[in-house]
Amino acid sequence: MKFCNKYEEMMQGLGQKKLPRIGCRKLKNILENCTKQLHSAHDDQDNGDGISTNPQHCSVCEGTFFPLLLKEISAVVGFFNRRAQRLLDHHLASSCCKCFIWLGDRLVGNDVELIKECENLIAYASINAIAMSRILKKYDKIHYSKQGQAFKSRAVSMQIEILQSPWLYELMAFHVNERESKANLGNAPVLFDYGKPSLSFELFDSVKLNIELTCSICLETLFDPISLGCGHLFCYMCACKAGSVSVVDGLKAASRHKKCPVCREVGVYESAMNLEELHILLKRSCPEYWEERRITEKAERLQQAKQHWQSQAARFMGI
Ligand SMILES: [Zn+2]
Ligand SMILES: [Zn+2]
Numbered sequence: 001m002k003f004c005n006k007y008e009e010m011m012q013g014l015g016q017k018k019l020p021r022i023g024c025r026k027l028k029n030i031l032e033n034c035t036k037q038l039h040s041a042h043d044d045q046d047n048g049d050g051i052s053t054n055p056q057h058c059s060v061c062e063g064t065f066f067p068l069l070l071k072e073i074s075a076v077v078g079f080f081n082r083r084a085q086r087l088l089d090h091h092l093a094s095s096c097c098k099c100f101i102w103l104g105d106r107l108v109g110n111d112v113e114l115i116k117e118c119e120n121l122i123a124y125a126s127i128n129a130i131a132m133s134r135i136l137k138k139y140d141k142i143h144y145s146k147q148g149q150a151f152k153s154r155a156v157s158m159q160i161e162i163l164q165s166p167w168l169y170e171l172m173a174f175h176v177n178e179r180e181s182k183a184n185l186g187n188a189p190v191l192f193d194y195g196k197p198s199l200s201f202e203l204f205d206s207v208k209l210n211i212e213l214t215c216s217i218c219l220e221t222l223f224d225p226i227s228l229g230c231g232h233l234f235c236y237m238c239a240c241k242a243g244s245v246s247v248v249d250g251l252k253a254a255s256r257h258k259k260c261p262v263c264r265e266v267g268v269y270e271s272a273m274n275l276e277e278l279h280i281l282l283k284r285s286c287p288e289y290w291e292e293r294r295i296t297e298k299a300e301r302l303q304q305a306k307q308h309w310q311s312q313a314a315r316f317m318g319i
């Protein structure tokens, strides 16, 4: 697989040597070994119907291929999430100092580095996502199986699908926010492609990351965006309704059995995350829409808060 070399090359391009990575070569060797053994088994039996495979099970790869890939991809995603969180926290912590520096009307070296690190992290996520996808395709091809695809779906439910990490969405939004404010354009960033709001990031080899910014519940542009544990995006209030909780109780109060309205995964409300950078970006991109939604939701929020406190008071009084 030529991709192994390319992967190593791209990872080296990120400048740091010891980043957690997918051992493409090792995984490829496991698969090659498997192909050889399958062929020799076939020669011994000579049953004349090609390679004998069972799509549900491969005795050669079992215990090697998937556990190794799982271990590596978990390390990659864990590292990515921690780094992205640190970068954004650092940015928030330094924003107050920044106002001061802005007065001097000059770019701070640190900010340029911050944007660069952000780009590198997004590239890191994509390179590894592509690598995982390629190696799983290869697995399915030689085994005539769908196990590779099934692993990908499991990765989503285990929250180790890097392209569905809320930290990736935040980094992409942060990148636009920072770039626009540095360029001092004053214009709203362009988010609307053919009328549909989306956030995209151009990578190498014309690979494009594209994130849809429409809420699948109200079918409007996301307002007050949150991500559920599975990586699906909704307006905060829409997600509260889907989780049958009030805005006062919040998403974490939703029952563990509540499902994501898109992928039907359970247990995803607990790990819901507010997307603050995306919030800033959307608010700047469509200020009129934002204001309109804010006014409509304010009334509903007040209503829910009132009901909440009334029921609390009733419980307290033993009514
Ligand atoms: Zn195998
Ligand atoms: Zn919505």
Ligand SMILES: [Zn+2]
Pocket (backbone or CB within 6 Å): 228, 230, 231, 232, 260, 261, 262, 263, 264, 265, 268
């Ligand atoms: Zn989902």
